[in-house]
Amino acid sequence: xxxxKKSCGKQKSLKQLCREIAILxxxxxxxxxxxxxxxxxxxxxxxxxxxxxxxxxxxxxxxxEGGKLKGEIEMxxxxxxxRRKGKRGRGATRKSIVFGLLERNGRVYTKVLEQVTADELxxxxxxxxxxxxxxxxxxxxxxxxLKRLGKxxxxxxxxxxxxxxxxxxxxIEGFWSYAKHILYNYRGVSKYHFPMYLKEVEYWxxxxxxxxxxxxxxxxxxxxxx
Numbered sequence: 001x002x003x004x005k006k007s008c009g010k011q012k013s014l015k016q017l018c019r020e021i022a023i024l025x026x027x028x029x030x031x032x033x034x035x036x037x038x039x040x041x042x043x044x045x046x047x048x049x050x051x052x053x054x055x056x057x058x059x060x061x062x063x064x065e066g067g068k069l070k071g072e073i074e075m076x077x078x079x080x081x082x083r084r085k086g087k088r089g090r091g092a093t094r095k096s097i098v099f100g101l102l103e104r105n106g107r108v109y110t111k112v113l114e115q116v117t118a119d120e121l122x123x124x125x126x127x128x129x130x131x132x133x134x135x136x137x138x139x140x141x142x143x144x145x146l147k148r149l150g151k152x153x154x155x156x157x158x159x160x161x162x163x164x165x166x167x168x169x170x171x172i173e174g175f176w177s178y179a180k181h182i183l184y185n186y187r188g189v190s191k192y193h194f195p196m197y198l199k200e201v202e203y204w205x206x207x208x209x210x211x212x213x214x215x216x217x218x219x220x221x222x223x224x225x226x
Contacts, residue, residue, distance in 0.1 A: 023050040024220060028213045030185050050220075055196040057219045062199045065206070069103040070130040074172040075137050076100055077116050080180065080194065096194050101128055102172040107206045110179075112195045118142040125149065136169050175205060 012020075019042060026036035026047070033051050037044040081095035097116060101124075102108045109128050113120055121142050126149070129135075133150045137143040146152040153167050179201045183189060189197045207215055 019046070020050055020220070021217070023047050024054070024216055025213070027051055027054060028216055030182065032186060052196075054216060054220050055193075055200055058203045059196050059199040061219060062202050062206075065107075066109055066128060068128055068130045069101055069107060069109060070133050071106070072104040072134045072136065072166065073129055074102045074104065074169040075125070075135065075143070076169055076172045076176070077113075077121075077140075078176040078179075080183070080198075096191055098198060099124060100172050100175060101125070102175055104171055108172070108175050108202055110198055110202050112198060116140075116142055118145060122146075136167070138169065178205060 019040070022040055023036055023042075023046070026033075026039070027050070031039075033047040034044055036042075037047045040047075077097060077099050079095040080098055097113045098110055099113050099116070099121060100108060100110045111124055113124075118141070122145060125135075125146070129149070131149050135143075135146045135150055135152045137146065137152070137154060139154050139156050143152070143154075155167060155169055179198070182201050182204065183197060186197065204212065
C-alpha cells in the first residue's frame with residue numbers, strides 16, 4: 001500500500017498503516033502520546049513522530065485557511081504557561097503571549113507574540129481582518145488606533161455592570177478557557193513547540209462542527225479512505 005502523501009513514494013505495510021490510524025485515533029481523543037504508546041504497546045517515539053507530523057501539517061493548514069476575518073470581531077491577549085509565582089496577565093514573565101482574533105459566529109485566529117505593542121498588534125489586525133469591521137476590545141491602550149480601521153467598542157472590565165447587547169468580548173475569553181482546558185491535558189508544552197499546539201487548538205475550534213477524525217486522516221495521509 002502506498003503512502004497517501006504526494007511527496008512520499010514509499011510503500012507502507014498494512015500493519016504500519018493500521019498502527020498510524022490507531023495513533024491518530026489517540027490524537028483525536030486528545031490522549032497524551034505516552035498513554036497511546038502504552039495502550040498500543042508501541043514505542044513512544046513512534047507515537048510522537050505521528051503527533052508531530054500531524055501538528056506541523058495542521059499548523060500550515062491553519063495559516064493557509066486564515067484569510068481575513070470580517071463583521072463583528074473580538075480581540076484580546078492571553079498568557080500561557082505553567083503555574084508560577086509573580087504577576088499575572090499583561091506583564092507576566094516567562095509565559096507565552098498569545099493574541100487572538102475571533103469573528104463572532106465564525107473563526108478564530110491566534111498568533112504567538114514577543115510583545116504586545118501597538119505596532120505589533122495593529123500589524124496583525126490589519127493583516128487578518130477586513131477594514132470596516134466592528135471591533136470589540138478591552139481598554140488596553142495599544143488598541144486605541146483601531147478607530148482608523150472601523151468602529152471600535154471598548155469594554156471596561158473594572159466597572160461592575162452587566163454589558164449591554166453586543167458590547168462584550170465573551171467569545172474570545174471563552175476561547176482562551178477552551179484552549180487552556182485542552183492544553184492542560186498535555187501536562188506542559190515547551191515554548192518551542194507551543195505555537196504548533198496552539199494551532200492544533202485553533203483547528204479544533206474552527207472545525208468543531210465537522211467530522212474531526214476524518215479531517216485529521218485527510219490532513220495526515222492526504223486522502224480519506226472510503
